[in-house]
Amino acid sequence: MTSSTDNSCLVTKLSHYMTLSETDRGHLARLEEAEDEIEPQTDCTTEGDPLERLYVVKTGWLYSYLDMPDGRRQIVQLHHAGDMVGFPDIAFTRVATTLRSCTPAILCPFPKSALSEIFATAPRLTALIFAIAARDQIVLTDMLRATGRMTATERVANLHLSLLTRLRITNSRMTDTFNLPLSQREIGDVLGLTNVSVSKSTTQLEQDGLIARHGRQVQILDEERLAQLVSFDYRFDNIDTSWFPAY
Amino acid sequence: MTSSTDNSCLVTKLSHYMTLSETDRGHLARLEEAEDEIEPQTDCTTEGDPLERLYVVKTGWLYSYLDMPDGRRQIVQLHHAGDMVGFPDIAFTRVATTLRSCTPAILCPFPKSALSEIFATAPRLTALIFAIAARDQIVLTDMLRATGRMTATERVANLHLSLLTRLRITNSRMTDTFNLPLSQREIGDVLGLTNVSVSKSTTQLEQDGLIARHGRQVQILDEERLAQLVSFDYRFDNIDTSWFPAY
DNA sequence: CGCGCTATTGATGCGTCTCAAAATGAGTGG
DNA sequence: CCACTCATTTTGAGACGCATCAATAGCGCG
Structure with a gap:
């Protein structure tokens, strides 16, 4: 403690x-x-x-x-x-x-x-917390877009990119590899799919040379093509603090 | 103005x-x-x-x-x-x-x-605005649940209930009927469906005696059965203000 | 080594999408 | 008031993708 x-x-x-x-x-x-x-x-x-x-x-x-x-x-x-x-x-x-x-x-x-x-x-910290909550909401809308309007493979691709960019924020030395401690059943529950579809889609992405797996470690091999596949929007790099209260 | x-x-x-x-x-x-x-x-x-x-x-x-x-x-x-x-x-x-x-x-x-x-x-108004934003986020999670894990008919049912309860907040005299100014294509875009599926699902709900339509007016005929169908959670009646700042 | 959980792979079925055509309705002008 | 247009809704037939079911393979762990 x-x-x-x-x-x-x-x-x-x-x-x-x-x-x-x-x-x-x-x-x-x-x-x-x-x-x-x-x-x-x-x-x-x-x-x-x-x-x-x-x-x-x-x-x-x-x-x-x-x-x-x-x-x-x-x-x-x-x-x-x-x-x-x-x-x-x-x-x-x-x-x-x-x-x-x-x-x-x-x-x-x-x-x-x-x-x-x-x-x-x-007040200034309040604004930041508010902004963080707003960012959470954006993440939700992106998940909704994926679940509502993407194929199984696109959803899996989108999740990987989403995790990669989120984890990069705090781990600036992270480049293309991260640990994914979710079972395929859990990933399915995130994406509105079954574990079977997740398995098949992930294998698909691997065969297409977009990602690689080493145990629970996931490596993003072709980030650009992945981003294009799901028209991924890189929004999370920074937050607009210009309007925050001064103190 | x-x-x-x-x-x-x-x-x-x-x-x-x-x-x-x-x-x-x-x-x-x-x-x-x-x-x-x-x-x-x-x-x-x-x-x-x-x-x-x-x-x-x-x-x-x-x-x-x-x-x-x-x-x-x-x-x-x-x-x-x-x-x-x-x-x-x-x-x-x-x-x-x-x-x-x-x-x-x-x-x-x-x-x-x-x-x-x-x-x-x-500060007190800030807390309220924060709570309102939080409520928006709950709406999003409910939409995600619907899009990810419900059948077409369930999604349509869920949307109707969701709109009914939201509109009731401001229109306290509203009971079971409301105006729905969305085309079926737009409803489909909300629910991750095509306009065709929305049409068939809506007709289904109507034939099952759960809802009725009069033009753009929608009447909820059996709210209880609808709520059960999608295990709807009535959360929006009021907000917990007990923790708000005093002034 | 053997147990249990997770991932893979294949066969089959169902639900929604796609495509297309007809029906309905709202708005406009003759 | 009717004829016409345009958008929306309905209905049907067929295709496709994911779910389901089931069996096998892989992996971590006691």
């Missing part, structure tokens, strides 16, 4: 977009005061539960999903280190999605009221 | 969730100072344009969509009177989606900096 700002991946991530003041860092450190260690493949909060806390992801991969009564499942968000989890839920008293870990993870829970405090005292 | 708070549907809509102070109303009125009249079926901003302003919808229906180069299209958001348009875009300098009207509409454009001013001076 620590609240030093040195090893805060939230601070690291947000610093990428905006210079954080000492007070800002203090606010963010408060969000990471508590730590929960999570086993892989465990549900942290379940759809319908009363909503008590939001989370900062310290380490690990997690996802949020929705269930249908007959067992169909849709994963709606992927969460990585430095992400804040639960924004869509803050408007309501019950959580809308189930949060599940796919690797060992460390979560930092914090109450909604911590956010309220930031709103009341740190 | 008017800025009186009397006929502001934004104030009306937000008042539904939280008691607005006079300063809050003043802030919101500023967002509606300008008015643009929009013809039906016209693009207001186009994907990739530099982002200058956000909008409040004063009257009319609009939607935001994404294009694929081959003509495929995905509508990702529907906007009604009292909605704020453009939150997902504020993080970036270019707009991510195209905004298009499907009826005659009146839009009130305002600059990002107006939002910044609210952040800096009105």
